[in-house]
Amino acid sequence: MKIKHLLYTIAIVFCSYTATAQTKVGTVNINILVSKLPEIANVKAGMEKYEKELQADLKSKLDAYGKEVEEANKAFATMTPENKKKKQQEIYELEADIQKFRQNAVQLVQLRQDELMRPLYKKVGDAVAAVSKSENYTQVFTLDGNELAYVDPQFDITLKTAAKLGLKIETKK
Incomplete structure (x- = not known):
């Protein structure tokens, strides 16, 4: 009886060991890594340049608006009601x-930042994948x-689940 109990214990320990040996989970702080890349200075410079361009465009629009309002105020006294209404609409x-x-400028800034940061995140992601593979991690959060x-x-x-659902998914190689 004791031998049987000992064999069960050994089997459980062996199964537990092999089950935990199959997966290895790690963590990474991607934002810290990205912020330390030398290329981040180029991203910051690119963002500053783009924001200045947008500010120049806004200033141009505001100057044109101010000029239009000033001209309209001078001409309102001599305008017909119909022309006043037309000018007000303009x-x-x-x-x-x-x-x-x-409103669009805020979205444009975010899009540009995403565009400039994408290669940095890809670089870090590739490095995480390389380290994960070399260290035999199965998942990294x-x-x-x-x-x-x-x-x-x-x-x-994914493919096994698709097959179970009767779906056909093509994989990229």
């Missing part, structure tokens, strides 16, 4: 254009977002 359209430009930074492709069950 001024409202310029105001709307300026407001729309300001980011510390700054609880997202997976790396997953060993052999643990991806």
